[in-house]
Amino acid sequence: MKVQHGRQVAGVCAIALMVAALVASAPASATPAGAVPFGEASFHGYATGTEVHVGALTVGTTQLAALDQAFSGASTSTAGLTTAIKSETGSVVQPPEPSSVNAYGTGSGLEVGLATSTTAQTDANQILLAGKAQQVAPPNTTATTKQVGPVSLPPVASASALIGRAAAVYSATQCPIGQPISYGLGNAANVNALTLVGTSPTLNTAGTGTSTAQSTADTYLAPNGDGTFGLSTSAADIIAPLTVNVLGALQVVITVRSAGGVSDPVTLTAKTTGESTGASVKLSTNDLLTVALVAGGTTTPVVTIPLSAVGAGGLHIPLSTGGLTAALDGIGGAASGVVNQIPDAGSALSSALTSVIKALNPVTSVASGLLANLANISLGSIDVDTVPHAIGGAVTSPATVVGGTEAAGALDLLHVDLAVTGSLLGVGLPNLDLADLYVGHLEASANLAAPITCTIPVIKTANPPAVTAGQNFVYTIEIPNPAEIALLSCNLDNITATDTITDKPDSGDPTFEVAAVSNGGTVNQISDTAAKVTWTGLNYTVAAVGDPPNPPITLTITVVVPASSPAGTIQDVIVATGTAEDCNGGASGTENLGDTNGTSLTGMYTLPEPPVTALPPGSATTTTVPGAPGPNSKLPFTGAIGGLWQPFAGLGVLGLGGGALALVRRSRRRMTP
Numbered sequence: 001m002k003v004q005h006g007r008q009v010a011g012v013c014a015i016a017l018m019v020a021a022l023v024a025s026a027p028a029s030a031t032p033a034g035a036v037p038f039g040e041a042s043f044h045g046y047a048t049g050t051e052v053h054v055g056a057l058t059v060g061t062t063q064l065a066a067l068d069q070a071f072s073g074a075s076t077s078t079a080g081l082t083t084a085i086k087s088e089t090g091s092v093v094q095p096p097e098p099s100s101v102n103a104y105g106t107g108s109g110l111e112v113g114l115a116t117s118t119t120a121q122t123d124a125n126q127i128l129l130a131g132k133a134q135q136v137a138p139p140n141t142t143a144t145t146k147q148v149g150p151v152s153l154p155p156v157a158s159a160s161a162l163i164g165r166a167a168a169v170y171s172a173t174q175c176p177i178g179q180p181i182s183y184g185l186g187n188a189a190n191v192n193a194l195t196l197v198g199t200s201p202t203l204n205t206a207g208t209g210t211s212t213a214q215s216t217a218d219t220y221l222a223p224n225g226d227g228t229f230g231l232s233t234s235a236a237d238i239i240a241p242l243t244v245n246v247l248g249a250l251q252v253v254i255t256v257r258s259a260g261g262v263s264d265p266v267t268l269t270a271k272t273t274g275e276s277t278g279a280s281v282k283l284s285t286n287d288l289l290t291v292a293l294v295a296g297g298t299t300t301p302v303v304t305i306p307l308s309a310v311g312a313g314g315l316h317i318p319l320s321t322g323g324l325t326a327a328l329d330g331i332g333g334a335a336s337g338v339v340n341q342i343p344d345a346g347s348a349l350s351s352a353l354t355s356v357i358k359a360l361n362p363v364t365s366v367a368s369g370l371l372a373n374l375a376n377i378s379l380g381s382i383d384v385d386t387v388p389h390a391i392g393g394a395v396t397s398p399a400t401v402v403g404g405t406e407a408a409g410a411l412d413l414l415h416v417d418l419a420v421t422g423s424l425l426g427v428g429l430p431n432l433d434l435a436d437l438y439v440g441h442l443e444a445s446a447n448l449a450a451p452i453t454c455t456i457p458v459i460k461t462a463n464p465p466a467v468t469a470g471q472n473f474v475y476t477i478e479i480p481n482p483a484e485i486a487l488l489s490c491n492l493d494n495i496t497a498t499d500t501i502t503d504k505p506d507s508g509d510p511t512f513e514v515a516a517v518s519n520g521g522t523v524n525q526i527s528d529t530a531a532k533v534t535w536t537g538l539n540y541t542v543a544a545v546g547d548p549p550n551p552p553i554t555l556t557i558t559v560v561v562p563a564s565s566p567a568g569t570i571q572d573v574i575v576a577t578g579t580a581e582d583c584n585g586g587a588s589g590t591e592n593l594g595d596t597n598g599t600s601l602t603g604m605y606t607l608p609e610p611p612v613t614a615l616p617p618g619s620a621t622t623t624t625v626p627g628a629p630g631p632n633s634k635l636p637f638t639g640a641i642g643g644l645w646q647p648f649a650g651l652g653v654l655g656l657g658g659g660a661l662a663l664v665r666r667s668r669r670r671m672t673p
Contacts, residue, residue: 101137496535
């Protein structure tokens with residue numbers, strides 16, 4: 001016979017043992033101190049890449065012409081993206097957005113601006129040959145792609161193919177796992193741009209295929225290795241073979257490729273952990289930089305330098321007429337001045353640089369008459385750098401790294417600055433910035449206040465959501481939650497789902513019994529107010545990129561509420577653990593972004609339903625949900641004896657031996673999930 005609150009059970013010892021057993025079964029937390037759930041995180045960051053940027057004839061705040069080939073940008077902020085972000089080159093990475101926008105991605109194959117403002121906070125380039133792909137979140141939608149080709153718009157540009165792609169995903173409560181929060185891609189092939197001097201374009205990109213020149217930018221969560229996640233941002237450029245026409249007199253041919261001829265990406269990553277240490281700004285590349293000069297119809301291979309050998313000092317080649325004059329006479333003062341800037345003057349790198357200056361000899365036939373009258377004019381410099389610097393700072397300023405919470409840096413793999421300064425026949429000339437050419441421009445910045453805990457999105461519902469004593473109901477669990485399935489881009493392997501059903505604290509004392517479970521779950525009916533259901537070996541496979549999401553794993557539990565049950569609320573807690581594997585990167589297609597594969601994840605959802613209404617005395621009846629077992633159905637045998645006394649078989653002996661063991665009123669037994 002069932003009784004109201006305070007029903008009697010056998011012995012204080014049994015109570016103590018049960019409480020100990022339930023507490024021991026609760027999942028332990030290994031979350032490091034200070035970690036916060038995604039919904040409480042505070043972070044912001046951005047990344048941008050440009051395979052080639054050209055700015056020509058800047059006067060004050062007006063630039064006659066600006067060109068970005070293969071441009072990408074990505075940004076994110078928990079506080080909203082209300083402030084515009086501009087790169088060091090003046091390109092708009094992110095325009096001001098409403099405070100409700102937390103993630104932004106953009107990409108374009110080629111864009112050109114004419115007579116644009118260098119202070120504009122929105123994109124001032126008027127010619128977007130493929131359109132600019134842009135995406136914001138929330139809300140979460142599919143990636144945006146803009147693609148055209150072939151393109152012919154003389155004298156501005158022509159190309160065989162131009163692509164821009166952008167994606168963004170964001171939730172106020174759930175981590176994007178295995179894919180970027182924001183992502184941008186710019187792609188260009190066979191570009192001829194700004195044919196302003198004679199018949200030769202200022203910039204020519206050789207090669208074929210849509211990935212000849214490419215830039216990508218990402219912001220994403222990466223595992224810290226201790227169960228938490230940090231924020232990382234990265235920008236990467238695949239640099240196509242380039243030919244730059246310098247005032248019609250000299251051409252510089254540049255390639256950046258691996259020893260095997262493959263165009264590997266040059267990648268800059270800013271990483272934060274949110275902890276006391278672990279922030280970093282790193283450049284990764286195994287490529288070789290090859291430079292050749294073309295003058296007077298002669299092509300001179302100059303140097304092939306492993307980028308890893310350039311070193312912290314970089315390479316600085318002045319383009320002054322005095323230096324050129326010395327170069328025409330052989331290896332002179334300009335050469336020694338450049339060589340002295342290299343840490344190891346006796347290295348192969350020094351010899352390579354000497355070859356660069358010797359290669360300027362063919363310029364004599366074109367420029368000797370010009371040089372005779374312009375001996376005091378500087379035309380700028382060529383710089384090669386492989387060490388990130390502070391964003392907005394000099395190339396000698398170190399990248400920003402603060403503990404584990406802040407990391408930011410920028411890099412121009414190759415910068416050609418053409419600026420006229422000096423005097424003509426003794427008369428001072430006004431400074432004139434002819435052009436800035438950036439090859440492999442990269443920026444990455446990340447800021448994170450505390451490490452983040454990421455979970456498997458799970459959800460549970462009760463049908464019906466409220467019952468009367470004598471009815472049964474069905475719990476339905478979905479892993480992952482369909483409403484947040486777009487945030488997951490990894491398989492979930494070897495999932496264990498543990499479902500704990502108890503009375504909700506301080507809500508009454510309803511009784512129940514688990515009558516059936518799906519998917520081979522194991523039932524432990526601990527008491528008439530506590531039960532645990534466990535599933536093991538479950539697996540969820542994420543859909544291929546571009547395909548509709550695969551349906552979640554669906555688990556069901558049929559629960560019977562006897563007609564004699566008191567009123568109250570039954571509460572259910574589902575805890576799911578699994579391992580992220582085969583992450584596909586979502587729209588970015590970048591596998592295992594942030595090395596997420598093998599990361600253990602846990603998700604939990606608490607459902608305080610259904611409330612139970614007690615029947616009036618003498619009116620006890622029982623009804624069932626159609627298709628579900630009735631309240632007197634027996635569960636299949638699972639290898640252990642069910643019921644209240646399952647964990648306490650030895651207590652019967654104590655009861656028999658004690659003779660007159662007093663019955664006490666039972667305190668409420670609560671299960672800690």
